[in-house]
Amino acid sequence: MTEILVLVDHVDGAVRKPTLELLTIARRLGEPSAVFIGADASQAIESLKKYGAEKVYVVDDADMATYLVAPKAEALQQLVEKTSPGAVLISSNAEGKEIAARLAVKLDSGIITDAVDVQSDGGTPVTTQSVFAGNFTVTAKVTQGTPIITVKPNAATPEAVDGAATEEKVEVSVSDGAKTAKIIKSEPRKASGRPELTEAAIVVSGGRGTGGNFEPVEQFADSLGAAVGASRAAVDSGWMPHAFQVGQTGKTVSPQLYVAAGISGAIQHRAGMQTSKTIIAVNKDEEAPLFELVDFGVVGDLHAVLPAATEGVTERKG
Amino acid sequence: MNIVVCVKYVPDATAERQFESDHTVDRVGVDGLLSELDEYAVEQALQLREKRDGEEIEITALCVGPEQATDAIRKALQMGVDKGVHVVDDAIAGSDSLATSLVLAKAVEKIGDVDLVMCGMASTDASMSVVPAMLAERLGLPQVTFASAVESQGEVFRVRRDGDTATEIVEGRLPMVLSVTDQTGEARYPSFKGIMAAKKKPLESWSLSDLGVDAEKVGLSAAWSAVEDTEARPPRSQGEIVTDEDGSGAKALVDFLASKKFI
Secondary structure, X not given: OOEEEEEOOEEOOEEOHHXXXXXXXXXXXXXXXXXEEEOOOXXXXXXXXXXXXXXXXXXXXXXXXXXXXXXXXXXXXXXXXXXXXXXXXXXXXXXXXXXXXXXXXXXXXXXXXXXXXXEEEOOEEEEEEEEOOOOEEEEEEEOOOOOEEEEOOOOOOOOOEOOOOEEEEOOOOOOHHHHOOEEEEEEEOOOOOOOOOOOOOEEEEEOHHHOOOOHHHHHHHHHHOOEEEEOHHHHHOOOOOHHHEEOOOOEOOOOOEEEXXXXXXXXXXXXXXXXXXXXXXXXXXXXXXXXXXXXXXXEOOHHHHHHHHHHHHHHHHO | OEEEEEOOEEEOOOOOXXXXXXXXXXXXXXXXXXXHXXXXXXXXXXXXXXXOOOOXXXXXXXXXXXXXXXXXXXXXXXXXXXXXXXXXXXXXXXXXXXXXHHHHHHHHHHHOOOOEEEEEOOOOOOOOOOXXXXXXXXXXXXXXXXXXXXXXXXXXXXXXXXXXXXXXXXXXXXXXXXXXXXXXXXXXXXXXHHHHHHOOOOEEEEOHHHXXXXXXXXXXXXXXXXXXXXXXXXXXXXXXXXXXXXXXXXXXXXXXXXXXXXX
């Protein structure tokens, strides 16, 4: 069976959820082989095994993490040349897309980014993308070389299935040219205790209407077990860090439920949330454009509506 | 110092963006403009020159696109860029990111002695965010990308890169490829003086043969990915809207959440 390479996205060995989704997608296309780049793969191998990885290629190189993108692309190139996989799947975040970009140039292969679904047409990956602020759905295929595909979070539900997860250590050579952009400092984001924004089933976002007070948004989010997001206006005002921004230049989310509080709904914001399954808006301004696409809307002050709703949700959950 | 800022001509995001029958983006029937996200790159190039008083810095806006794409270059010239280079050739239409990055790389080489290639974080149409990395790969230059803050001293650039799980400080040395995000700061509006001055600034037009790029290597037929179908998403229909009166809004909201089994 054809191998499908999945680049493991991890934080100090802890595998991130989108990688498990990639393993599930890889099983539709062939036999999933995970590629772990970094130091100490043992914890990762445990998780990868539970989600169907048949092989785990381990590039045990802590040094690689101190350079931006290029060394990982070189490592993957060498692995692709060694294994001739049916496709390479990578998480669609900034780093993942850039690794894919360089890999595509190196391998003379086609690239598709930001897939929200990948299905198999006789082993050939067929991707679905959501484009133009979510207004169009595009299906596409790579027609040259090894398909290199980056996949967005939540594109599949990770299926727990045992794999052999046979570890194979791989030596790669990294050129000096790939070590020219050095990461001189890395500060991990503080854990908020809430779900990751791009992975959450429910997202509650606040905008200009919060007036800088995110407490009602955060408490409502916590009552639902949701992630917290923010509009660009709220981020530009310094009320929330950029990592929480939903929209064209922030995160794209596609949760089961998206609640927008005090967000008017500019096209740039809609681009980041329009494909959410269910959308709710709370806004004082009944003319807010976001009301046009909601499943449910409350015209009212979020500072009154959200605390009361938080109480209501907490009571029902009892 | 020679700076090249890559700018893209894109359909206006607030207009009705469409696909052609061959599934390529309609770049002619919809009003186009300089991609908003490239304005931040132009702005950072201009700020770099302002900060380095006394150093001779020439900034070129480079664009690959159809005839109308001169609008994007002109905007960059109006903002303060010194000259424009427009690569225009019928054979380019429908090119994928790989072919576009090839044409851009060849144009950067032809401009010559380029110290810094700058890009926006993504285009506002395809929004793949891959061209800066491809350019770095093709030009064999360091890749310092997704910068949300830029500092430099001499040939050394240090930027902040806000990743998914960490904020990193990345360092590179010229020559290099630098892409910047909208977090680097608001882009300036062209002044009246800038608009007038732009009319006299040089704008060169190059074809593929000027760059020595084989026309067979670009365009839709040479793309290494093929769109099978494009489909407009059915418009979302508006659901129920209630007006809050003395707590009725919250109650209705909780009822809705319960009816959809979110609680």
